[in-house]
Amino acid sequence: MGEFELIHHYFASAACARRSDGVALGIGDDGALLEPDDGQQLAVSTDTLVAGIHFPPGSDPFQLGQRALAVTASDLAAMGAEPLGFTLALTLPEADPDWLQGFVRGLDEMAAHCRLCLVGGDTTRGPLSMTLTVFGQVPRGQALLRSGAQPGDWLCVSGELGDAAAALPLVLSQRDVIDAAEQKLLARYWRPEPQLQLGQALRGKATAALDISDGLLADCGHIARASGVGLLIEMEKLPLSSALLQTLDRQQARRCALSGGDDYQLAFTVPPAQLAELQRHWPEIRVIGRAVNGDFVQLIDTDGSVIDTRGIAGYQHFQEDTSKNDTGKA
Ligand code: ADP
């Protein structure tokens, strides 16, 4: 099968490539044409996933398709943007029909869930990797940024943390999992839930936001730096799932919540007056701390003392001597 046949058979005719609102021209020409509504800005974000770095070689293609699109769409959630379309630059070692079918099924599933239309891409031969670019729209001036947090704001997260990081050893070993709690963790890894509705609901309310992709501590550092505030995180307020606590002891579970980025929850700051209304619609929102004057991220113990977080840093590519395994990081 040639390149063009492959594109046509698997991608141009996929359910996710059916044109939707905001897409004036999709796959087939030299480029796509997106049409944001009047008064909207285009939000754009790209993520690359490389075999052996972000997922184990031999990973299930359906899961991979779902996850690749979910982690990329999560950036639109973090901007408060409404999804429009995405492109897929795919590098494949070979045109394996089973693999391609499974991968497109995964993409279709997540694209329908997120209301994202596949509008173009590129297909090349080489070691397996994929670069997805998502496009969304957000009313001019209303995008959620990392800057803007104010001393006095609450620091919140959109839901439970650490599940996907706890699943990483299972993902890497690729052993059969029959335990129900472990199954839940694995599902959280392979099918992160981009917080798109919440992201849009936070417009005009949250003062700063991002999606947690490198770990809570590291990502809170981004908000603290961009906003020029200090952030205090209360350790006992970290929301941990029952599946996580069934699988790991509390200390290990907290470590996953603090340094694991694979859940793709949102972290955001809100003025206290906004919180009750938000929590009425989004009961999963948890206050985990607050913004103060300063330029640090501190983890606070129940007795008020500051916990030493050196050694629980998040993940960075190109960082020497990382104690963490690469795989699973986006
Ligand atoms: P060009 O030669 O202009 O780069 P291509 O031959 O690479 O065009 O692609 C032809 C059409 O198919 C373009 O519209 C392109 O966006 C689309 N396309 C190529 N690969 C993919 C893919 N993996 N997923 C979706 N669309 C793709």
Ligand code: MG
């Ligand atoms: Mg091309």
